[in-house]
Amino acid sequence: MTNADRNTLVLVGQLIAGEEKAFEQVMEAYYKKLLIYAYSFTNDYPQAQDIVQNVFLRLWERRQNINIKESFQGLLYKSVYNEYIDDYRRKKSSTIINEAYKQALNYAVDDNNHELVEDKIALIKREVEHLPTRCKQIFLLSKQDGLTNSEIATYLNISIKTVEYQIAQAYSTIRKKTETKIKKLAMILFSFIKLN
Structure with a gap:
């Protein structure tokens, strides 16, 4: 040695x-x-x-x-x-996720209008962009990058409770700022897939 x-x-x-x-x-x-x-x-x-x-x-x-x-x-x-x-696998599967995303939207809004579906996606993404900086950062680390609450807390040097609170605030803000149909839609989508 x-x-x-x-x-x-x-x-x-x-x-x-x-x-x-x-x-x-x-x-x-x-x-x-x-x-x-x-x-x-x-x-x-x-x-x-x-x-x-x-x-x-x-x-x-x-x-x-x-x-x-x-x-x-x-x-x-x-x-x-x-x-x-x-x-690589996450990015490869994101194409499949995008399709599932659109299918879920079609199902949720009960509409075959492709432009309407795209509008709904854009609306949700726009609301995410308007979140307060820290809230948006934590939300995207969770939903876009797939980090756990513990990983986010370690990465940002904050408590897990803070991470949980900010994610809950993000959901709440998005729900409040979107139309009635989109409120239901956002909950369905956020439960199954990540924002891209």
């Missing part, structure tokens, strides 16, 4: 113990490498950044479950790859 391997094991041990400095050292040591690796899949810098940030977020959240079978660096690279695959 080399000195570098020993140092890595010590660092990982400190990370598992919850030492924030160890986490910062891991980020400093691996962030750029992982970003380049993620970019090799995505060819999209912001997407690569999101993937790597998600990997580090989960690494911290699940630090006590870290199990290194081969190497710590290998674990990180595998995590980036898995995150990319998950992201």
Whole structure:
């Protein structure tokens, strides 16, 4: 075992113990490498950044479950790859979700007019855009990005109760500002699919 391997094991041990400095050292040591690796899949810098940030977020959240079978660096690279695959699947399924979205709208409004359906989608999205900044951010992290309340709380350094309150406020505001038909529609849609 080399000195570098020993140092890595010590660092990982400190990370598992919850030492924030160890986490910062891991980020400093691996962030750029992982970003380049993620970019090799995505060819999209912001997407690569999101993937790597998600990997580090989960690494911290699940630090006590870290199990290194081969190497710590290998674990990180595998995590980036898995995150990319998950992201790819989410985006691929969004096409199917869009179709389900439109079908649900057609069913809910009982109307075959395609333009009417598009108007309803636009109305809901417009109301989301008019939410207060913090409320909108939390709502989109939940409904668009698919983060759990716990992940949002950690990401924004706020309490889970705050996340729950802001999401409830978003639903309430959207319901109040839309027409009677759309009130029912919004509840149906938000229950089954994410906004795109």
